[in-house]
Amino acid sequence: MIDSKPTTDGQARPTAQTPAATQMRAIVQDIYGEPDAVLRPQDIAKPVVKDGEVLVRVHAASVHVGDVILLRGLPYFLRMATGLRKPKHRVPGTDVAGTVEAVGKDVTQLRLGDEVFGWCVGAFAEYACAGADHFVPKPANLTFEQAAAVGVSASTALQLLRDQGKVQPGQKVLINGASGGVGTFAVQIAKAFGAEVTAVCSTRNVDMIRSIGADHVIDYTKEDFTQSKERYDFILDNVGNHSLSATRHALTPPGSCSPTAVVMRTVAGSAPWGASSRCSCPRCSRVSNCARPSSFRTERTWSS
Numbered sequence: 001m002i003d004s005k006p007t008t009d010g011q012a013r014p015t016a017q018t019p020a021a022t023q024m025r026a027i028v029q030d031i032y033g034e035p036d037a038v039l040r041p042q043d044i045a046k047p048v049v050k051d052g053e054v055l056v057r058v059h060a061a062s063v064h065v066g067d068v069i070l071l072r073g074l075p076y077f078l079r080m081a082t083g084l085r086k087p088k089h090r091v092p093g094t095d096v097a098g099t100v101e102a103v104g105k106d107v108t109q110l111r112l113g114d115e116v117f118g119w120c121v122g123a124f125a126e127y128a129c130a131g132a133d134h135f136v137p138k139p140a141n142l143t144f145e146q147a148a149a150v151g152v153s154a155s156t157a158l159q160l161l162r163d164q165g166k167v168q169p170g171q172k173v174l175i176n177g178a179s180g181g182v183g184t185f186a187v188q189i190a191k192a193f194g195a196e197v198t199a200v201c202s203t204r205n206v207d208m209i210r211s212i213g214a215d216h217v218i219d220y221t222k223e224d225f226t227q228s229k230e231r232y233d234f235i236l237d238n239v240g241n242h243s244l245s246a247t248r249h250a251l252t253p254p255g256s257c258s259p260t261a262v263v264m265r266t267v268a269g270s271a272p273w274g275a276s277s278r279c280s281c282p283r284c285s286r287v288s289n290c291a292r293p294s295s296f297r298t299e300r301t302w303s304s
């Protein structure tokens with residue numbers, strides 16, 4: 001930790017500080033189970049930034065499906081990564097938004113007082129600490145609450161559509177499970193990429209999905225997209241409720257379309273069929289088979 005750093009205005013500005021308080025209030029979890037049974041508030045040690053880290057005063061934190069999986073420790077095999085008998089990390093929570101409270105000496109891109117959002121281990125606390133590259137500046141037109149809801153779900157959708165699917169303008173993209181955490185971001189990102197988006201959700205979410213830009217909406221309680229004659233260049237499957245062969249029938253045949261038709265399936269856990277797996281955890285998106293607690297596996301289950 002260092003005391004000051006030169007700025008463009010020539011003034012010394014503190015870049016890190018030793019906070020007066022060494023304790024903070026946090027939600028802690030010592031065993032796996034249901035939220036009411038295992039979560040409780042407690043005063044614990046405030047995190048201290050290391051050289052490349054940022055300490056954030058938490059204004060908002062959100063809950064996504066991965067937090068629920070970590071809370072319950074289910075499915076069991078995930079405990080190999082998250083802690084066999086009890087959670088490795090006492091403070092749950094991943095997606096976060098807040099104000100930079102302190103920075104390590106190697107941090108150059110963020111300064112005290114910056115409003116940021118991103119991800120960490122232990123978001124459900126007054127303060128959270130993580131590597132500086134886990135945070136980006138919060139756009140002024142987003143509230144802390146809105147920014148805290150972006151994190152893992154949005155980055156998963158972005159990685160799948162942009163990096164894995166390489167979605168191009170004019171492509172037909174289907175999002176199965178479009179009304180969920182990943183799906184709502186996926187619909188909007190695919191539209192921003194210029195795709196023609198078909199979204200699959202339940203009756204109660206049809207209007208909401210239309211409102212965020214889907215060109216076509218399929219209500220899965222009335223229609224099965226795998227039985228339709230429509231074909232898609234890319235399917236982002238957040239549900240996995242159809243066999244791969246059934247899903248394959250909904251893809252453009254190889255060669256009939258210049259882009260490669262592909263289905264991506266997001267699943268919490270490894271691919272049971274042994275397909276190549278790639279971690280979509282924002283902290284190590286380039287690493288295969290990441291075993292970090294907040295990681296999800298994103299499987300490229302089939303491509304043609």
Ligand SMILES: NC(=O)c1ccc[n+]([C@@H]2O[C@H](COP(=O)([O-])OP(=O)(O)OC[C@H]3O[C@@H](n4cnc5c(N)ncnc54)[C@H](OP(=O)(O)O)[C@@H]3O)[C@@H](O)[C@H]2O)c1
Nearest residue numbers: 065152153177179180181182201202220238266267268296
């Ligand atoms: N969220 C993340 O950050 C993240 C990251 C990596 C991987 N994953 C994985 O990605 C998957 C989806 O995550 P999520 O956060 O989007 O989950 P979620 O918020 O629970 O959303 C799941 C969606 O699936 C829809 N659904 C349920 N049954 C369906 C059916 N038969 N046909 C079509 N849609 C159906 C639901 O729509 P209705 O409400 O309209 O029924 C719901 O909105 C999970 O397997 C998760 O483990 C999530």
